Amino acid sequence: MPQGQGFPWPPGTILEKGLLMAWSTRRLAELAGTTAKAVRHYHEIGLLDEPERASNGYKRYGVSHLVRLLRIRRLTDLGVALADVPAVESGDERARQILRDLDAELAADIERRQRMRRDLAAIMDNRAALDMPPDFRTLADDLPETQRSLLVAYSSILTPEAIAALQEQLSGPRGDLEAEFAALEEDAPDDVRQRLAEQMAPEVRQQHRAHPALADLGLASRRERALADSVTVHALVEFYNRAHLDVLRRVHSILVESDSVHASHHQARVGPHSPGHEAAP
Numbered sequence: 001m002p003q004g005q006g007f008p009w010p011p012g013t014i015l016e017k018g019l020l021m022a023w024s025t026r027r028l029a030e031l032a033g034t035t036a037k038a039v040r041h042y043h044e045i046g047l048l049d050e051p052e053r054a055s056n057g058y059k060r061y062g063v064s065h066l067v068r069l070l071r072i073r074r075l076t077d078l079g080v081a082l083a084d085v086p087a088v089e090s091g092d093e094r095a096r097q098i099l100r101d102l103d104a105e106l107a108a109d110i111e112r113r114q115r116m117r118r119d120l121a122a123i124m125d126n127r128a129a130l131d132m133p134p135d136f137r138t139l140a141d142d143l144p145e146t147q148r149s150l151l152v153a154y155s156s157i158l159t160p161e162a163i164a165a166l167q168e169q170l171s172g173p174r175g176d177l178e179a180e181f182a183a184l185e186e187d188a189p190d191d192v193r194q195r196l197a198e199q200m201a202p203e204v205r206q207q208h209r210a211h212p213a214l215a216d217l218g219l220a221s222r223r224e225r226a227l228a229d230s231v232t233v234h235a236l237v238e239f240y241n242r243a244h245l246d247v248l249r250r251v252h253s254i255l256v257e258s259d260s261v262h263a264s265h266h267q268a269r270v271g272p273h274s275p276g277h278e279a280a281p
Helices: 011-016 025-032 036-044 063-077 082-090 093-124 145-154 160-170 176-182 190-210 225-239 242-270
Strands: none
Touching: 025 036, 025 063, 036 063, 063 082, 082 093, 145 160, 145 225, 176 190, 190 242, 225 242
């Protein structure tokens, strides 16, 4: 083979020029694409051996240090923690488990980033509001600001099933009654509030039957009950005026009274001696 074949320069010429020299910490870091601070840290934790020192006290790094440093960089670039570098280099079962765990973390991170890209694309295409939970991005333009704010708050407590039920409920057409409630002024008269409550109660009842998870947000929460109730109350008080809250209380009272009447009628029909009931003494 001719001298120097496969090399940028003839090796003999390089050696004749006396280019075999030691490197400083800064130069070694530059060659490895890292920093002098990182090199010193690798020394401190035992990943990189200390080099010999010249008579003036300066460190003298050689190619073995460069190779070692590049191998460390390769593993850390793959996401291997510095503490796991020796184990991964051993090639045993623990090394394989570390790599499998790392691969799983990367897969999850890729999925998270892909989801972020989809959300960003929806926002840039004006199909979603910047502050809306991802599941509601297609509803954002149709929702009043109050409902959008409530959804953002509720997304912190509701289970995925409850979120899906809420999305299905809100995807229906907006009726005149809902629009009237949304536009209700704080000083709305009592008769208007009562009329709205009486008209809304049957619709709320139907919604609860269609989506039982939404009948009680505390039960549909992935948080503890007290915290979920706290978020719900704070959100309602913050985003609804006093007239809205009064109408909601009236709706609740109507539903409770209706349930009580229904239960009484049912008890009257079945009688005290029906299965599951003991006769009065």
